[in-house]
Amino acid sequence: MDIEDLMGRIGPADDQTANSPLKSLKVDLDFYSDSIKEVATEMIAEGYTLYPIFIAHQHEVSIGELLLSKDELNTQWTINVSSLEEFVDRGLVKDDRKDYFTKHFKNTNEYMCLFVIVPEGANFVFYPYK
Secondary structure: EEEEHHHOOOOOOOOHHHHHHHHHHHHHHHHHHHHHHHHHHHHHHHOOOOEEEEEEEEOOOOEEEEOHHHHHHHHOOOEEEEEEHHHHHOOOOOOOHHHHHHHHHHOOEEEEEEEEOEEEEEEEEEEEOO
């Protein structure tokens, strides 16, 4: 799923569109893009994972390691870094869905894989690096 697909669920005529937290996420991701790409590249090069996942959230979460803090950077979203392996270990991606996930994982040189957490739920999104 792309971030535009997620944002499209709000609907263009909806008054909430202008205030959607996903609009601020897009701004923050463009700001964070170089840092996220550098970390993803390092994780792959060092053999930590072939599938880096970045958790975008506005509240405390207990998965991954803190990478970019909204409080320290004066942004709207915090980014934690994780991997497919941690998501499988913690049951967020079921073991029988791992192959499906890896098959649909986009090129890490072009896209960041995000697990976006909002009050309504969470979803995987692939967002292009700027």
